[in-house]
Amino acid sequence: MDVDDVEWVCEERIYIPRGNPDVVIVSLYPDDIRDPVVESLSRLVLGSSSSISIPTPWDADNTQFLVPYNSCDGLVCLYHHTESGFVVNPTTRWYRPLPLCKLQQLMFDLGRSFYDLHYVVPSLGFGKDKITGTYKPVWLYNSSEIGRDNATTCEVFDFSTNSWRYVSPASPYRIFGCPDPVYVDGSLHWFTECEEEEPKILSFDLHTEAFQVVCKAPFANVDDLDIAICDLDNRLCVSEKKWPNQVIWSFNSANKTWHKMCSIDLATTSQWFGRCTHVLLPLALFDGKKKLLFYCRERREALVELDLQTNTYDVVFHDFSIGDPVCYFQSLISIS
Numbered sequence: 001m002d003v004d005d006v007e008w009v010c011e012e013r014i015y016i017p018r019g020n021p022d023v024v025i026v027s028l029y030p031d032d033i034r035d036p037v038v039e040s041l042s043r044l045v046l047g048s049s050s051s052i053s054i055p056t057p058w059d060a061d062n063t064q065f066l067v068p069y070n071s072c073d074g075l076v077c078l079y080h081h082t083e084s085g086f087v088v089n090p091t092t093r094w095y096r097p098l099p100l101c102k103l104q105q106l107m108f109d110l111g112r113s114f115y116d117l118h119y120v121v122p123s124l125g126f127g128k129d130k131i132t133g134t135y136k137p138v139w140l141y142n143s144s145e146i147g148r149d150n151a152t153t154c155e156v157f158d159f160s161t162n163s164w165r166y167v168s169p170a171s172p173y174r175i176f177g178c179p180d181p182v183y184v185d186g187s188l189h190w191f192t193e194c195e196e197e198e199p200k201i202l203s204f205d206l207h208t209e210a211f212q213v214v215c216k217a218p219f220a221n222v223d224d225l226d227i228a229i230c231d232l233d234n235r236l237c238v239s240e241k242k243w244p245n246q247v248i249w250s251f252n253s254a255n256k257t258w259h260k261m262c263s264i265d266l267a268t269t270s271q272w273f274g275r276c277t278h279v280l281l282p283l284a285l286f287d288g289k290k291k292l293l294f295y296c297r298e299r300r301e302a303l304v305e306l307d308l309q310t311n312t313y314d315v316v317f318h319d320f321s322i323g324d325p326v327c328y329f330q331s332l333i334s335i336s
Contacts, residue, residue, distance in 0.1 A: 076326055103155065140190060218240075
């Protein structure tokens with residue numbers, strides 16, 4: 001997809017993407033080499049056999065950046081546990097650095113001793129206030145392991161002050177650390193931590209900056225490695241891996257119900273991914289919502305599609321590494 005395929009509205013920074021998304025690949029490197037050379041960013045057009053490297057000023061640092069599950073208006077947020085991150089537009093190569101938040105600073109100060117806390121560091125969330133158009137990176141993390149009395153702590157980055165600030169009150173519910181938060185329709189969403197009951201879907205409205213429980217998940221008694229939240233066609237979806245299948249449910253926000261969208265045959269996908277211990281991660285619907293794109297974070301070597309009409313599978317892209325892929329639509333947006 002090219003910028004020409006984007007419908008721009010007036011002269012505001014509002015656009016309506018059309019066609020299939022592209023894929024930005026973050027931190028591409030071979031897993032079987034010690035101290036590998038990291039390719040920070042590359043672009044993949046669905047249907048092509050190779051990705052195109054996107055040069056960045058931080059390539060020489062050889063840092064293995066992480067990335068939130070979703071892009072937002074063509075912008076991608078890169079982060080690291082103990083180093084400054086960036087918000088990047090892969091199309092224009094515009095970028096803006098992100099300083100460390102309080103949690104990252106704690107990890108930096110404690111060094112290796114931080115991991116003695118047996119703390120599962122959650123993923124960064126990234127989204128947009130639909131009312132004001134303000135973009136917001138968000139850290140939500142459990143607090144008791146780091147000596148705080150409240151259940152969670154929330155930090156939001158303010159681009160106008162170039163600093164992180166606390167949101168109070170934060171979520172009264174602890175969250176699962178492994179599943180990434182996902183941005184859908186003006187809010188970020190997480191799974192709440194649970195033992196025997198269904199995990200809840202926790203929502204953070206990026207305009208009001210208030211937390212609320214939206215609903216219960218359509219499954220119970222789960223391990224956090226077996227579940228994922230995702231955005232498919234701007235709709236909140238969840239998925240559970242339960243051998244030999246992985247089911248994906250779509251949420252109807254009007255009547256607060258889930259319906260089964262599709263099921264991935266794990267026996268079939270094992271030819272590319274093996275028998276993964278982690279849930280496969282759905283990325284996007286494409287080709288007129290007829291196909292589902294997904295990959296395995298454990299064996300990051302292939303992007304696979306499921307044809308929802310014929311129930312057949314095919315490899316969209318295969319390489320020695322696909323890093324952390326994120327779908328995005330090209331735009332000219334930057335953040336002042």
